[in-house]
Amino acid sequence: MNQRTLGKTGLKVSEIGFGGWAVGGPMEAGGVPIGWSNTSDDESLATIRSARDLGVTFFDTSDVYGFGRSESLLGIVLARRRDEFVISTKVGLVKNSDGDLVKDFSRKHILAAIIGSLRRLRTDYLDLYLGHNPDMDVLRHGEFQETMDRLQEEGKIRFWGLSVMTPRDGIEVIENGWGHAIQVLYNVLNQSPAETLFPLAIEKNVGVIARVPLASGLLSGKYRGDSTFPTNDVRQNFLTTRRLQEAVDRVDEVKSLVGDGHYTLAQASIRFVLEHDAVATTIPGARNVRQVESNVAASNVTLPEESIRKLRERLGDYNFYERHSIRV
Numbered sequence: 406m407n408q409r410t411l412g413k414t415g416l417k418v419s420e421i422g423f424g425g426w427a428v429g430g431p432m433e434a435g436g437v438p439i440g441w442s443n444t445s446d447d448e449s450l451a452t453i454r455s456a457r458d459l460g461v462t463f464f465d466t467s468d469v470y471g472f473g474r475s476e477s478l479l480g481i482v483l484a485r486r487r488d489e490f491v492i493s494t495k496v497g498l499v500k501n502s503d504g505d506l507v508k509d510f511s512r513k514h515i516l517a518a519i520i521g522s523l524r525r526l527r528t529d530y531l532d533l534y535l536g537h538n539p540d541m542d543v544l545r546h547g548e549f550q551e552t553m554d555r556l557q558e559e560g561k562i563r564f565w566g567l568s569v570m571t572p573r574d575g576i577e578v579i580e581n582g583w584g585h586a587i588q589v590l591y592n593v594l595n596q597s598p599a600e601t602l603f604p605l606a607i608e609k610n611v612g613v614i615a616r617v618p619l620a621s622g623l624l625s626g627k628y629r630g631d632s633t634f635p636t637n638d639v640r641q642n643f644l645t646t647r648r649l650q651e652a653v654d655r656v657d658e659v660k661s662l663v664g665d666g667h668y669t670l671a672q673a674s675i676r677f678v679l680e681h682d683a684v685a686t687t688i689p690g691a692r693n694v695r696q697v698e699s700n701v702a703a704s705n706v707t708l709p710e711e712s713i714r715k716l717r718e719r720l721g722d723y724n725f726y727e728r729h730s731i732r733v
Contacts, residue, residue: 406419406420406421406459406460406461406462406701406704407419407420407704408420408462409684409685409686410612410685411491411533411586411612411614411685411686412585412586412606412610412611412612412613412685413585413610413611413612414533414563414564414585414586414612416491416532416533416563416564416612417462417491418462418463418491418685418686419460419461419462419463419686419704420679420684420685420686420687420704421461421675421679421686421687421689421700421701421703421704422461422462422463422464422465422614422686422687422688423453423456423461423463423464423465423688423689423690423691423697424465424466424616424688424689424690424691425464425465425466425467425470425475425476425478425479425690426440426441426466426467426470426475426690427441427444427690427691427692428444428449428452428453428470428471428474428475428478428479428690428691428692429441429466429470429471429472429474429475430443430444430449430471430474431443431444431637431638432470432471432472433637434500434504434505434506435503435504435505435506436504437642438636438637438638438639438641438642439506439639439642440470440471440637440638440639441638441639441690441692442634442635442637442638443635443637444692446478448692448693449478449692450478450481450482451693451694452691452692452693452694452696452697453478453479453482453483454482455694455697455698456691456697456701457482457483457486457490459697459698459701460701460704461697461701462489462490462491463490463491463493463686463688464479464483464490464491464492464493465493465494465495465588465614465616465688466479466492466493466494466495467494467495467496467498467537468494468495468496468498468518468521468522468525469495469498469499469500469506469537472500473521473525476494476522476525476526477525477526479492479526480525480526480527480528481527483526483527484526484527484528487527487528490532491532491533492526492528492531492532492533493531493532493533493534493535493614494522494526494531494533494534494535495534495535495536495537495568496510496514496515496518496519496522496534496535496536496537497509497510497514497515497536497537497538497539498537498538499514499518508537508538508539508540508543510536510539510543510548510549511548512548512549512551512552515549515552515553515556516552516556519531519534519556519561519562523561529561530560530561530562530563531561531562531563532562532563532564533562533563533564533565533566533585533586534553534556534562534564534565534566535565535566535567535568535586535588536549536553536565536566536567536568536584537568538568538569538570538732539567541574541577544567544577544578544581544583550583550584553565553584564584564585564586565584565585566583566584566585566586566587566588566612567583567584567587567588568587568588568589568616569587569588569589570590570732571727572589572597572598572600572601572602575587575589575598575602575606576601576602576605579602579605579606579609579611580605585611585612586611586612586613586614586685587606587611587612587613587614588613588614588615588616588688589602589613589614589615589616590615590616590617590726590733591613591615591616591617591618591678591681591684591687592615592617592618592619592620592624592674592677592678593620593624593659593674593677593678593716593720594620594623594624594652594655594656594659594720594723594724594725594726595617595620595723595724595725595726595727596717596720596721596723596724597724597727598613598615598683599681599683599717599721600721602683603681603682603683603684604683606683607682607683612685613683613684613685614684614685614686614687614688615678615681615684615686615687615688616687616688617726617733618674618675618678618687618688618689619671619674619675619689619690620652620656620674620725620726621640621644621733622640623652623653623656624656624659624670624671624674625670625671626656626660626669626670626671628649628653628656629653630646630649630650630653631646632649639733643729643731643733648725648729651725652725655720655723655725656670658719658720659673659674659716659720662712662715662716662719663677663708663712663716664709664712666706666707666708666709668702668703668706668708669699671689671699671700671703672699672700672702672703672706673703673706673708673712675687675689675700675703675706676703676706676707676708677708677713677716679703679704680708680713
């Protein structure tokens with residue numbers, strides 16, 4: 406597995422990481438599914454072990470994934486060899502007393518939340534602690550940054566950063582010097598970060614974690630316009646029949662552009678993400694060993710330069726998630 410440096414943190418991370426949302430399993434808030442469909446702990450543990458054994462060193466999760474379940478499963482697998490891994494988790498989303506998912510980036514919440522995350526992950530420090538898609542107004546008040554700096558001074562975290570919803574948010578984060586790394590949605594079907602955010606990240610040496618590299622599974626190539634998702638799967642919230650057909654049409658275009666190399670569509674899509682110099686690591690999710698093996702194999706894929714150029718030219722302005730205001 407190739408290793409890259411996560412910007413000015415100096416942390417060495419596997420270029421293909423492990424996204425921990427899926428192993429958190431199903432969950433809901435306000436009667437709406439916000440997780441992935443059924444998973445078993447045994448299969449999830451085998452999936453994480455497989456990633457570990459295949460050379461993945463960067464593991465990303467959140468305290469909201471499975472409402473702690475994802476962190477707990479990662480902790481079981483990674484704790485005994487803790488110093489071999491870079492572990493990142495996120496904070497700021499919480500289920501309130503009415504059962505709704507709300508944002509809380511207050512000092513009080515963060516100082517309480519990190520205790521739970523450290524306990525579940527079976528560690529006494531985090532390599533990276535990320536705000537989980539905060540509104541920019543929250544950051545402008547400064548309490549979040551002050552709290553993160555305090556945790557760093559106390560040794561509970563090594564570095565901190567932000568998971569952002571849009572390139573515009575990421576630009577504001579970098580320009581204001583908030584944190585040490587950013588996480589942003591970037592894939593073949595949503596390339597807008599490459600226009601302005603990524604050049605600024607390179608200039609300021611801010612590490613970039615590319616999330617949703619497989620476009621919520623769309624770039625696996627297995628879905629059609631009439632595909633359906635389980636009732637407890639988050640994708641049914643935003644992949645309506647019309648949107649799904651639109652996305653499938655674009656995926657078919659991607660297939661025509663990546664060629665017939667010795668790789669799958671998913672592997673070519675992960676490789677495309679890694680071809681941008683700003684990206685330190687990408688975090689495809691996986692729910693079973695087979696998916697992990699496929700994801701990791703993308704580290705050894707060589708995507709023709711002509712294919713990369715065509716994907717950027719033909720789909721660079723498309724941006725599926727942004728055009729439909731999909732927030733994942």
